[in-house]
Amino acid sequence: MQRRGGRRQGGDGDGDGVEAALDELYTTPPSRFVARREELAAAAGAEGRAEDARxxxxxxxPSLAAWAANLLLRSEPQESRRFLELGRALREAYRGLDSAGVKELSVQRRRVVSELSRQAAHLAFEAGHRLSGAVQQEVEATLHAVLADQAAADQWAGGRLVSALVPPSEFVTGTVPSAGATPGTALPKAAPPSASPKAAPSSARAQDELAERRRERQRQLTRARTAAETAERRLRACRDRRTDADAELARAHARHDEARQRVTDAERRLRQLREEQRRAADEEQAAGQRSQEAAEALVRAEQEAREAAAELDRLSSRRS
Incomplete structure (x- = not known):
């Protein structure tokens, strides 16, 4: 997605470097924005890129709502690109539509915005920020503005919103009404046929033009309806994939926690076994010491017994 104004060239700045730094910065949660800004500026300064650092x-x-809108754009580039395309189609379709067509498109537009707003809230939650109801309303207002106004769409496409966008009071088509017309003014009805023969061809042409305008409006409505329905299907599919991924992530977390608990239990059992091994080794050493002492005592006792027996034999010989 192209950013308005493109990349800077020349000077002592590295255009790609500063653009990447700013892209990262505007998807950094607001609570860490200032610290990360200083880190990136210091890194650019250390590399001699003074202009980039400035x-x-x-x-x-950015505000929390603006950050969530930036995060949605960066995290879901394909869906965001389709959303911008849908905005262009809707603005084109709204030109000259009758009230029934405008009402139908408005319902579809609200559904698409609601889906994307919930997706932005989910992304923000994964990044550590739960969006309040008021903040989520600001995100929805920003998305409505993107659909309704080309200038707002260009701002969001840059991915560096600082504050939430405010949608216009009426859906902006980007076209200039004909002289004397006002937004929402119905197309003039064809004048009734005149009794004059000269007026008949003019009346017929007016009726043909009116019929052609109605057919064109119907074609625009059909294209816009198709674009909105396609966007809704893609959003639902994306949301289903995210739900499945979240469920798999929860199962993986559970398996990880279970494995970690088993490791903890095994480590505890290993410590117990090592302690038992240490005590057994101490007991073995003590028993070996006692066995050695008993063996030495036995040798001394045997020696004393032999000496006593010899003394007895000597005394017995004298008496005889």
Whole structure:
């Protein structure tokens, strides 16, 4: 997705480096924005990129809603690109539609915005921030503005919103109404046929033009309806995939916790066994010492017994 204004060239700055730094910065949670900004600016300064360092330090911290909208754009590039395309289709379709067509598109538009808003809230939660109801309303307002207004779409496409966007009071089509017309004004009805023969061809042409305008409006409505339905299906499919991935992640967490508990139990049992081994080794050493002492005592006792027997034999010989 192209950013308005493109990349800077020339000077002592590294365009790719500062653009990447700013892209990262505007998806950094607001609570860590200032610290990360200083880290990136210091890194650019250490590399001799003074201009880039100034550009990074000039970055303003986004509101929570603006950060969530930036995060949605960066995390879901394909869905975001389709959303921008849907906005272009809707703005085109809203031009000259009758009230029934506008109402139908408005319902579809609200559904798509609601789905993307929930997706942004989920991404924010995964990044450590739970969006309040008020903040989520600001995210929805930003997405409505992106659909309704080309300038707002360009701002969001840059991925560096600082504050939430406010949608216009009426859906902006980007077209200039004809002289004397006002937004929402119904197309003029064809004048009734005149009794004059000269007026008949003009009346017929007006009716043909009116019929052609109605057919064109119907084609625009069909294209916009198809684009909105396609976007809804893709959003639902994406949400289903995310739900499945979250469920698998929860199961993996459970398996990891279970394995970690088994490791903890095994380590505890290993410590117990090593302690038992140490005590057995101490007891073995003590028993060996006692066995050695008993063997030495036995040798001394045997020696004393032999000496006593010899003394007895000597005394017995004298008496005889």
């Amino acid at each position: 550009a990074v330090r000039a970055a303003r911290r």
